Amino acid sequence: MGSRAAKVTMEANRNILVVDTDAFIAYVDEDDAHAEKTITILEACVEQEMILLYPTTVIVEAVTTLQRRLRKPFLAQKIVDEVKAQQFLIEPVTQEIIETAATLFRPDGSKHNTLFDAVVATIAKKTNARAVFSFDAWYKTQGLSLASDVF
Numbered sequence: 300m301g302s303r304a305a306k307v308t309m310e311a312n313r314n315i316l317v318v319d320t321d322a323f324i325a326y327v328d329e330d331d332a333h334a335e336k337t338i339t340i341l342e343a344c345v346e347q348e349m350i351l352l353y354p355t356t357v358i359v360e361a362v363t364t365l366q367r368r369l370r371k372p373f374l375a376q377k378i379v380d381e382v383k384a385q386q387f388l389i390e391p392v393t394q395e396i397i398e399t400a401a402t403l404f405r406p407d408g409s410k411h412n413t414l415f416d417a418v419v420a421t422i423a424k425k426t427n428a429r430a431v432f433s434f435d436a437w438y439k440t441q442g443l444s445l446a447s448d449v450f
Contacts, residue, residue: 313427313428313429314347314348314349314350314429315349315350315352315423315426315427315428315429316344316349316350316351316352316428316429316430316431316432316446317352317353317354317390317419317422317423317426317428317430317431317432318351318352318353318354318357318431318432318433319357319416319419319431319432319433319435319438320357320360320361320364320415320433321333321433321434321435322337322340322432322433322434322446323353323357323358323361323378324361324364324365324369325337325434326338326341327361327365327374327377327378328365328369328371328374333434336434336447339450340432340446340447340450343450344446344450347450349429350388351387351388351432352388352390352422352426352428353387353388353389353390354389354390354392354418354419354422355389355390355391355392356392356415356418356419357415357419358378358382358387358389360415361375361378362375362378362379363375365378390422390426392418392422396418396421396422396425397418399421399425400414400417400418400420400421401414401417403417403420403421403441404417409437412437416435416437416438419431419433419438420438420441420443423438423443424441424442424443428443429444429449430443430444430445430446430448430449431443431444431445431446432445432446433445433446434447
């Protein structure tokens with residue numbers, strides 16, 4: 300679901316999709332409800348030479364979810380192996396990103412609006428990403444497009 304590439308700079312890049320955990324899990328887990336749609340979107344991404352950007356928190360959240368909640372440690376290991384092989388363009392989550400994300404996070408809101416999501420939204424805004432690769436409509440409330448609406 301990605302390839303090794305140089306770190307994305309602060310410059311606006313309309314070829315960037317910031318990947319969220321739900322789409323990342325759908326990519327590795329063929330049993331996921333969004334697996335088929337994820338593959339369709341990925342095929343369009345390849346055609347349009349999109350850059351898939353993975354916040355550090357997405358990697359950690361996906362591995363933990365696969366290991367603990369979904370009980371699929373072999374898929375968690377697959378992601379870890381691909382990280383070791385530098386298969387993903389990973390965006391570091393800095394203090395500045397966390398601080399900005401904290402302003403978007405509402406703990407009393409929907410349980411689907413997590414600090415993880417706020418980090419993804421912050422990075423998408425920071426990089427002027429074309430869309431967020433997620434199936435979570437919360438991103439639209441943040442003024443961001445979803446990959447499923449773009450492709």
